[in-house]
Amino acid sequence: MTAAPTTDEYRTLITRALGVALDADTDNPDLRRLFTPSSHRLALDPDVTVVRGARGTGKTYWAKALTDPELRDVAARSYMMPRLRRVRVTTGFTTGGGSDTPYPSKRKIARLLREVTGPDVYEFFWYAVVMMALDVPEIASIPDWADRVRWAGENEDAYEDALREADRKARDSGETRVLLFDALDHLHADRATADRLVSALFQVALELRLTTGALRAKIFVRPDMYDSAPKRFPDASKLGANAADLEWSRENLYGLLFHRLGNDPSAEAEKFRAQYGEWRPEGEGRFIAPVDVIADEKCQEKVFVSLAGPYMGTDRRKGHTFTWVPNHLQDGKGRVSPRTWLLALRAAAALTTERYATQPYALHYEALRESLHEASRVRVEELKEDIGWAAAAIAQLEGEQVPMEPSHVRFLWEQGSLTGLLRDMVVADEGAGGPEEGRDGGSGPRDADDHFALIEELVDLGVLTKRTSGALDLPDVYRLAFNIGRKGGVPRKS
Template identity: 50%
Template sequence: MTAELSVDEYRSLLSDALPRAQDADTVQPTLNTLFTPDSHRLALDVDTTVVRGGRGVGKTFWFRSLLDERLRMVAAQEYRIDRLSRLTVAAGYGAALDPDRYPGPASLRTLVESGVEPKDLWTTVLLVVLGQPELLKIRPWKDRVEWVRAHPDDRDRTIADSDRMAQAEGSTRLILFDALEHLHADRREADRLVAGILQLALELRLGTRNIRCKIFIRPDMFDGALLHFPDASKLTTNAASLHWAPANLYGLFFHSLGNQQGQVAARFREVARGWSEPTPSRFLPPSSLRGDEQAQAEAFKAIAGPYMGANFRKGHTYTWLPNHLMDGAEQVSPRSFLNALSEAVEETIARYATHIYAIHHEGIRSGVQSASRIRVREIREDLPWVPVAIEPLEGQQVPIDESSVLELWQEGDLTEALSRQAETLSGGEEGAIRTGPRHPHRYGDLVEELIELGVMRRRKDSRIDLPDVYRIAFSIGRRGGVPKVKA
């Protein structure tokens, strides 16, 4: 039997497999990084139109993977979805600038200001994807939209012909939409643009057999679009969410370790027997490391030790980490998980170099603190009103009575603070996302909205709690919990 890896070998492997930058805008999927958790199979189904997920759960990763034919074929094989191998895929919108295929944020802003209807705009994008010859001769997007409005028969004929052609070929035309938070600086306009995408997607679903949209979207943006296109709720019957159970997170972790280059990764695969190589240089973990929590816990014990301290009373490392990264909806993003582990390794190397395990339990605590800072920074960008609502609780201890939360908001005149923020954002720098709670004047409803977002949760005794992934960076205490981040 192959000898266990040494502490230094594990640390070297972990440092290589857990890069500090886990930004979806800069990380491109590859054969080695493609991981196919069972819980994402429905999201990849061709007929699943809406794929909901918060920051860092894999929306952009799957968007880019589906655009890559080689990665798409691997996903088709591992998920056993034959239709994925018979697709023609194009982007209807994404973070990358591609003005010939779809308008960028600056162009969208101009189009909205000129009064272009979102449904007309996205229909134009669809016809460009389908290769409507007359439309491809036109360069400015405003002129393209006007041509589509003036030629409804050509519009319908292009869609019908493309549908028949795909049927004859035995394939499906799939148009992908991602990065919808970048559609427009004004959140209300962004919601209208999203509603237009959903309207087009529903029309194609009902009117064609072989042309489909797949829309990767944050849950709050989907809810906002419903205000402008209530029929979008019909798409929820075939919607999916990118959920990550703890076993999925650790499966991704071990997959990352086993798909590094070099002898250490090869020895890791030998120690944990059962790895396969269905595609050259792409290694799949054994089912035990992919989804068996007991086997995963044993393997992680060899890396981080069994406990978060001297004994089991401090908690088990395997369960402690995801439990302290969960939001109020019990969701953990893989980005937060991998970032926490990356910070844990760096902290261990810097402060606990002689520790008997590759990761020290105090490093894991530091990793959770780092993940909290990152998550709060993300929510400041995505939903800037949330920190305004949480900051009055700074210095408090949770769980806390809901009445105490409402009193703190009343004392700090939260409604006025939210109003000031909205005014600041409306005249702020280009690209800021203007948004606010649905009911800024009704504090009870505001609590419910924060619970829906996973920022708060209500305990069985009705007290309000904040999960550690938010609580720590917001400087809110918990008796015996992970320490707050020091300023």
Template identity: 45%
Template sequence: MTEAPLTADEYRELLSAALEEAAYADTRRPTAHSLFMPDSHRTALYVDTTVVPGGRGVGKTFWYRSLLDDGLRELAAAEYRIRRLNRLRVHRGYGFDWISECYPGPGDLNGMIASGEQPYDIWYTVLLVALGHEELRALTEWPEKVAWVRAHPGPAQRTVERADRQAYDENIVHLLLFDALEHLHHDRRQADRLVGGILRLALQMRFGTRNIRLKVFVRPDMFDAARLHFPDASKLSGYAARLEWSRTDLYGLLFHFLGNEDGDGDSHLAGLAYRFRRMTGGWEPHAGGTRHVPPALLRNDEPTQSLLFEQIADPFMGADFRKGKPYTWLPNHLMDGNGRISPRSFLKALRRAAEVTRTSCPDHGWALHQEAIRKGVQEASLGRVAEVSEDTPWVELAIKPLAGYQVPIAEPTVLGVWKDMDLSAALARDSAQYAQADRPELVRTGPRHPDDLPRLITELRELGVMTERRSDGRLDLPDVYRIAFGLGRKGGIPKPAP
């Protein structure tokens, strides 16, 4: 290290500023400043990687939008050494943004599915529009476009063949991107059918053309369920790359944000980031010096990361090593039931820990106090539960009645609580509420089997909200969900005070 470490107060300033946008990852557009590229995500960006499964907050929308941006795609091509990314013509297949010229919105999708349109025909039409089919561009409404394609299979196929030949001659690849698929339809079964239609089209383009590809960012449980509606979807497993974050990835992301904080006009904050880069050494300037890439050891080496984090956080989560070190303790308590961690939860926990330390014990010798880190996990749990309740409100309906119980908890106890409250009826009312809403943006994903309570437990386990103890078969909830949902655990982090 070539410069004296930052003080505890300076670290707190830098953490608070650099992590301020962590809670807005879905609504803020990616920039060169925020573009961090974990080595584990490289495969997901291969042009021939068709399916990219990932849970909430792991970067599906981030990469979807980054691939749509020519400048960010160029940066990714250079850093990941994927030259084909520079030879793409990227199109929107579906996403959060309402862009009716590119794809139908939830209202149109609901109407077409209700009228009996096949999902494959809908997405085939989207592809043809992206490839510039003139007759389709002259039509305004999506039901009209889909009807035209269904009535003219020959001209439709010739459009694909012609676009494929031209792309081959020009040495480019047409890439159609799909994201936000949990918002396709309020009925989970229909959403799964729609995803199945996308996967069927993706497989057909993968094997039937040389230079037309789809990339589908999808929740893992939806990818698994879609296979029931498209049996050949299993063939796509060989062209899938899951978005996951290891512990070193998470800390690499943290250090990336600290070293890239530009202060937004605040020269003092920009100076702290500069000192952090000088202190740790080995950063490479990219994008004209507006973006700095951390050295490999800061991105991938646990001993190096742990040593640096010991300058930031308390050495232990208690009086001594028996309570654990913050470097390992924090990600362990943010894992879901599938062992996966959302980087958003991780960054929010750290920012909250910095704020609590500054207000509660500003003279503390480290930037992050152990109790403040616990408060950060509580905050992250609240955020994670808010996310899962927004995407899958049925999860909240199922878990909220268990508040006050201790985990681990016997399965018959859970089923008894659900039967007493008539959970199946509550799920039916919830589904009807979204189905009849005048605002199609309220589309949400329901459970696959709302009337089968034991299978709801299976779905919760697939989502990572519940786990099953191998020793005695009782059910458990990981802390990232347990805390905010108000379930207790002997010796565990308590629910946040009101």
């Protein structure tokens, strides 16, 4: 039997296997590292229209993977879904947007909505986007997006003709034509406008599913945006019945970690695989872990203890490493971002090398504790990018200690003129127009004037939590980077 990796080899493996970029906007899926959690199967089904997922749960990652035939084939095998091999995928919207994409940038959307008005403008906008994605020559020949939307509104018959023709071609070829929509929080800075755009997209997507046999939309959306978008259109109830959620159980998180370790192209990874059952080679350097390594928490705990030891201290009073780490990376909804999870473990390996290199485990418990600060820093940076108003609101609580009474939170917000700040952010964001041209913090809150509503929205987002007493708390994954204390909790950096 191959010798087990040494402590140094384990530490090297963790650092290298988790050392690549972990941001979905820059970290493209690849054959070796693509992990297929059992709970995500439904999300990839071409007939599932809406896929709900919080930041970092895999919306953009799966959107990118679905556009790659090789990765779709991996998913088709893993999920026993042969239909995935017979789809043609086109991106209908994501971040960016420009002359070489079938969708506009955020700044262009804001501009065209100022130029084109009317009760149906949001629906006509998506008609134009869909026709551009389907390569309809009549609309592609129009250079300006505002003019495209006007044309779509004036030529509704052309839209229906385009759908029929695309549906016919897809049926004849035996394909399903899937239009992907991602990053909807970057549609518009004003939340009410973004909600109307998302609502219109839902309606267009549902009509595709109900009126065509081979055209489908797949919409990746944050749960709070799904909930707040109005659904006052025929058959709207069918949308929720045809939705899936991207969730990561503790079992899935550990499965992801061990999949990454076992698929690193190194001798250390080969030694790691040799310790835990029969890893099945799939070709081109990709290996599939034994079922118990992916799905049995007792086995997973045994593997993790070999990396990090059993306790978060010298005995069990400080907690068990297997449960402590994911528990402290949860947001207020109990969700752990896989990106944050891998980042924390990579940071713990680096800290162990720097400060605890002579210890018997690859991950020292103090390094695991300290790694929460780096994970929190990155998580808050993500919050600023996607839900900038939420980061601005929590930033005004810096230096305080939770749990905190709602009245004190509102006092701090009034003292910091939060409402005016949030209004200014929307104006600045509309002018910047997107990450390629300046600052972009996603859509704003539902009601910047109502501090009670802001608290409830932050609770809905999982940024704040509410105790049974009514006091407000903040998960460690946000609290630490915002320099907010909690008695008895993981301490802030001095």
